[in-house]
Amino acid sequence: MRDKRSGELPHWPLHVFALLMVGITVYPILWVLTIAFSGGQSLSIADLPPDPSAADRLRAIAPWPEQLSIENFRSLFADQPFARWLGNSVIVATLTTVLGIVLACTAAYAFSRFRFPGRRAMLMSFLVSQMFPGTLTLVAIYIIVVQWLHLGSTYVGLVLVYATIAIPFCVWMMKGYFDTIPRELEESALIDGASQATIFFRIILPLAKPAVAVTALFSFMTGWNEFILAATLMDREAMYTGPVGLRFFVSGYSEQWGYFAAGSIVAAIPVMALFMVLQKYLVSGLTAGAVKG
């Protein structure tokens, strides 16, 4: 029999590799921080002399600004309409979450607790709908929302679209959780004379609080980060959401990388923190969905 240690690889090359990967993952984030705190709008970290040496070039990639300044953050809120765009995102994402949760909870409860004609077909259609390419429905959604309902560049239009698009994922996730709540609870409540509504609101929902919270946070993040629909449906500058506004800073002939970097940090930090807390739920939800789909 071999020695126990001989089967192990030495750890230091693994550390080197892991550290290299950490460098690659962290560098773009440090780069954004550098640009944001540089106080300027330039893409480059340092101005290069006409005939730069290798040391100059190294300086130009080192993620530390030439001078530290919070001017970009101040100006972002004082001179640019970013507060307005962020506010739009807050409103849209919050309303999406509320509406999405109401729609998903009720439907998921019915799918979990009742056996009724059409149940299987509905659940299947939810899954198939996940396969519809966004661009196919996008043209029709644009025509329906903007040309027929005249809801272009309004909160209502975008919220309705976000909330419905999130339904299948939320329903499958909530249904999975409802399935784990024992039926005996409801049966004894029924015997005690409670109505269906009472059971749902007083017994099931309080028990499902963790699932509701997780689903809510995920729909909030979807509404907060979504880009394509917002860019398509919100074409008035005052109605831009955060993502559309951030792209506005660096698209076309506009090269305001300082504003973009500062805005990205403001917009991304809350959702990144949320994500770090919630990622283990997301993983289980996604893989469960994939196995079923």
Added chain:
Amino acid sequence: MSPTDRPASLSRRFTVAVAVASLVGVGLGALLLDAARGGQQRARAERLAVVSLNALTAVVDRVWGSEDTKEGEGDFGLGDELAALEQPAETTKDPGAAIRGAVDSFAAAHSEAVAIRVVALDGARLVASTADRAAPAPRRLSVDEKAIFDLAQSLRAAVAGNREGAEGAARAEEIAVERRGGGLLSVAGPVERHGVVVGMVQMETRPAAAKGVFAWLVTLLALIGPTLVFLLLSRVAGERRRALALVGAALVIAALALFGRTALGTLSAERFATEEAVAARVAEEGAKTGLSPAAWDVDRFRQPQPAPEAAEERDLRRMTRSVLTLSVFALLLLAYVGFGGARRSWRAMVDYHVAYAYVTPAILGMLVLVFFPFLYGFALSFTNANLYNSDQSVFDLWVGLDNFIDILSDFKFAQRTPEGVVYDYTNFYWTLGFTVVWTITNVSIGVSLGLILALILNQRGFRGKAFYRVLLILPWATPTYITALVWRGMFHQQFGVVNQIVQIFGHAPIAWYDSPLTSFAAVLTTNGWLSFPFMMVISLGALQSIPGDLYEAARVDGAGRWQQFRSITLPSLRPALVPAVIISVIWTFNQFTVIYLVSAGQPAGATEILVTESYKLAFEQYRYGYAAAYSVIIFLFLLAYGTWQNKVTKGTEAIAG
């Protein structure tokens, strides 16, 4: 339900079915007919107004022209322009007085004209107006009247564009028609001198309310006739299901056919009335103005109106199609009610009303904003809908499978020319090939990097696990659009940090988006950066759930490291990795954000994937129909892939849950 089940109710149920089918079928038909009539009456009012407008324009044109020739030496366009240049705008001789006189006498002869304005583009002047009593013409247009000036400008642009426009290009309207509140109709047309639009004549009219006959008697007969006749005939037919269904279907179809004929007659009469009214108006205007009314009855593009026969034929075609559609719908309704489907549905609704109440809001939302858009997009893919004809119905734009044939039969993605092989990057097969390569490389990179890192972090006694894990997961937490824009900045040719690194190694800066290969490298790096953490987390979870005794036992049996990896680690990873790979294939295949924001398809669409290409077709080229066909093809690919992977993972039984 067997035929013998409650036989007494069979004829009664079919009577209800016939009543429902004929009421709904003919009722909808009546609504459609009313809408079509309304459309015809509006079209008539518009044509009449345009005739009057053209008469007015001709009058104004004549006066404007006489002043013009008096002033200039000859009829040479250049001379006019020079003359205008030499004299300041203020002192240019204003033909206004004569125009105002002409407009006033025209208005006096036309009681239905509420307001007439003549605008000169040069100097944005209001030359004549019968409406603005408070600030009478001539004067400059005020800031509040910017809309009027803009209208004149747009007419000038339309005329100029149509003259220069290539053959077959979408034409712009040269006569602007706008419906205002209170039954007002505003029409405006350009005034031209020497082929250049110099002004605009705008007229607001209040058309006389249109009267028309509606065939009430026939409609009523078609509505309730079938039910009455069926009541009689059902006695004869007895309680036989097939006989009852056939009699009912025949009656409903007969009623719809009768209604269709009548409707066609109504529309024909409307059209005849329109032609008559227009002819009368043309003659009347000719007499009033003493001018030749040759080209006054024109459409919005100032092209002659189509012959009435062609319109008649189009009406017939539409009516046939509507009646056929309605018949199919009515027969389905008849069968649904007659064969007991409606009753079963109703019973289900009552029995399971709690469940349905819970799911209805979500289902309604999905129907309106997910399933209907899907079907609508599907229908669009058989049309040539674009920005300019989106007000027409899907049926009028129907082109069958043309879009699909266009997309799929074009294999010319590479062409041999004297300078070498030239690729057409917008070709479907190039884009498809690129999408497949993009998906495979990305998923391979994601899986291998994620797996390697997971294996490293899972080493026994590996220090700093938590530290590495938190930092390595950051790309997944970063919103994708931010990641994409950041990497675009870092790949900037002149200022990006990537090129700074390249230059440290003595290489010239690379124009990343100028060649397909480097552009691919840029998008691949971006997507690789953001996609490996997902695989790492999944693999790590699976690795940690492998019991340590398995390895212990293997070691006791003398298995080496590689053997342990192959027979313990890999099989245990499979159940977690397979779904993760499946889902990341779909994500990558549809990875819109990275491509759209990083390379934007550069160069020349070489790095476009299917979804971004279809987005550009729809929202940059506005070819809605073609883009929809493109998306349908994407959907079919995904559906095929989904079916295949479903078979592979045998995951379907989980759905029944």
